[in-house]
Amino acid sequence: MKNRTHPWILSLSLRKPRMILLFAACIAVIPASVIFGQQPDRSAPPRLGPPGTLSLPAIQNFNLSNGLPVILMEKHGVPIVQVNLLVKTGAAMDPDNKNGLASLTSAMLDEGAGTRSALELADAIDFLGARISTGAGQHTSVVGLHTPVSKLDDALPLMADIAVRPTFPQEELDRLRKERLTMLVQWHDQPGTIASLAFSRMLFGSRHPYGTPISGNEQSLRSFRIADLKRFHETYYNPNNATLIVVGDVDRAEIQKKLEAVYGTWKGRTTASVNWPDVLQVEQRVVYLVNKPGAAQSEIRIGRIGVSRMTPDYFSILVMNTILGGSFTSRLNQNLREQHGYSYGAGSFFDMRPLPGPFMAYSAVQTNVTDSALAEFFNEFRRIQKPIPDEEFERAKNYLALSYPDNFESVGQIAGMLADMVTYSLPENYFNTYVDKVLAVDNEAVQRAAGEYVVPEKLVIVVVGDLEKIEKSVRGLNLGKVEVRSVEDVLGKPPKL
């Protein structure tokens, strides 16, 4: 059906911004009884029965004849299926001076593959009503197929062509290069993008993959040749460096045969590895003010280097961050939005990756209260170090635990959960043990997590706003050393085409 809340629609206003949530028992009591013809008791919220159990279909594992592993979850009901080829290499493997290679390689996959041109491929896929997407993150690249089951037989060979037999036409590279250089120009308009890019750079430096944009910079984008893309594809898109994830209305015997037919003969082997540069943790407070004259708000990013997804502290961090800035009732959002009205929303997250990614708190605040808003961020960073009141602590844990089934409703969501399992080598009973692990977190563990990962004295602060109006008062906070930057210091000059 048509989504009537089109992103372009002129009239939709949401009460809450899209929060950047990391995602998400209950005390079982007597079920409420129904009494007709009588006013209900409103003196307290209704008592709730025990939560239901999420019953997931089994995770099935098998290999194709070339060794390519397949993870399958049969989910019957709506006749659609998601097939993701997860390649375990992403932008973090971009060579020096070649930032953007993983991303551009993945973007080029559907610009010509097998015997079809870019336009022929797009026409064939669109005609099926299927979607094939390609993309690269820091540590993975994905070719994803989402299709009605009735079109799977036609769509799978197209997907395999795109993943395995891209042709990398020169004219398509030239076109995408121009598109990306123009995107770099457009970033100069976007205060939120500028703030996030500046924050990553200040945290990780321009030589670390986490400090540079995945999509590439002007110098690297101008330098790419077809040979670079072909080499990256040959090196990393191989059956021993990939996993197929299938979720949807298919059964094991049938899908195995179909996958074997299109992926079973895929050959190649990945042997490369790389050492990433060490990063230096933030050891003092530094404030970077980026001038955006005329800005109606100040975009704020505050944080430091966080922690790897493999950390044993994962669940205590999750609970701690839910309280700090990971939910609507979190302290940052309640403080900046509900108590003070400085902002439409505020929050925080830990981006946990194979290597430690950022911990970041964020908001966009009204220009004339930028200093007060910054002060409130630091009030919350200090307050989270203290023991959490019981009710608030239980609420955060229950929120995480009880909302967990929400991640398993659509085939795309489930495929994403299974991809995390592969990327971070999570045990197969991970989904089953998640709730217990959340509920096992105690208040002391949350305090330890706050102490170790939210260090108020050692944070990078980035503010993008109208410095004429905010610089003096922000300096007056004496947060630490203040450095002033221009948008061009952060993004470089807009590329000339």
Next chain:
Amino acid sequence: MKRILLACLLPWVILTAQERQLNVAYERMELSNGLTIILHEDHTIPRVSVNVWYHVGSAREKPGRTGFAHLFEHIMFEGSGNVPEGKFDEWLEAAGADNNGSTTTDRTNYYENLPSNALELALFLESDRMGYLLNAMSPEKVDGQRDVVKNERRQRYENQPYGMVWIVMAKNLFPEDHPYSWPTIGSMADLSAASYEDVVEFFKTYYVPNNASLVIAGDIDAERVKGFAEKWFGGIPAGKPVEPVDPPAASLSAEKRLYMEDRVQLPRLYMAWLTPGLYQPGDAEMDILANVLAGGKNSRLYKRLVYEMQIAQDVTAFQSSSSLSSSFWIVATARAGHTLQELEGVIQEEIDRVKLENPSTREVQRAVNQFEASFLNGLETSARKADQLNSYFVHTGNPDYFNEDLSRYKAISAADIRAMTRTYLRDNERVVLSIVPQGKKELAAEKSNEVKP
């Protein structure tokens, strides 16, 4: 893991190969106070979606109070007679629920997605604010959300590149007395003027059970939930009947050519026409036309402007459907070194071409196939089904309008697309708005007059 798949195989989507019928089974009841309740069972996961539509949006606002319907939506979360301020969200999060609301020109919706054991909590909260909001209302609460909404406006409109377009375009597409001529977010001055008394009046007029519909979809036992609904909502008194919004039909009698400066690097062209309202004849044709023009690499405008000539960074087209009238948009961003006049020339050629000869059967079928697939995707989550059941009920009287809706698209021929394009995309009844970087009015489409936000 090896758990048994429980009652997940209920035939809530009946799809047979021969008929390709979509049916979303539901039950409907109406309480004596006029509240319509629609129930749909789907036991895929142990969650449920509660979705309330109040049939009021910014189209009901009075002069000098633009943005009020949306501001009111915010206030609905600040507590009610038996729900202290802050507890609405706290209780829901403690139960594992997410919730939100949104306002359009035509309706305001509220939803909770929560574990099925917590259904009654959502019903308690929704019924408490439907029945007893004013018991806990105060001028301070209005002030608090006024600040939040003003920051929403700054964040989503004023501090966004091209962000003021939506406000300027609405004003120029619709006559001043038409309720779609002002933006749902409202003006800063009107937000400042909104008062506690306005809240009281708006609530008493529009937030009455006979002006609302409630969908409960997901892991429920429909029979049991009927009892819950009666228990929590049955005692709320009905309000006066709410008259339909009935403004004079909007039309444009000339082409308006405007330009506006913005803090942007690249100029962007917006062309818009008034088109048939949601589900009216012509509405689905406009959706298909949008796809023929700018959906995918082979669409006419994308292929020429972005793929072949490479003078545009992007181009999109869409039918923005609303109850009283829709609008059809074409939006394209020029690359450096190119003017919006060049873009407009190519767009005009392609519009003329659709008016002159039917699009190919494959182009139309390709678009229809994409819509058909998107119907299946919409059946995946209870939240989307709940909102769609409510939308279909409000607009057509039939919550399970899925099949009829899809049939609209499947019935469209290439000749229909040409005919509707000739009828609605007239050169002398449209708004052509150029957004240009500051001091660069020479990049605008020609013969444009300056407009200020």
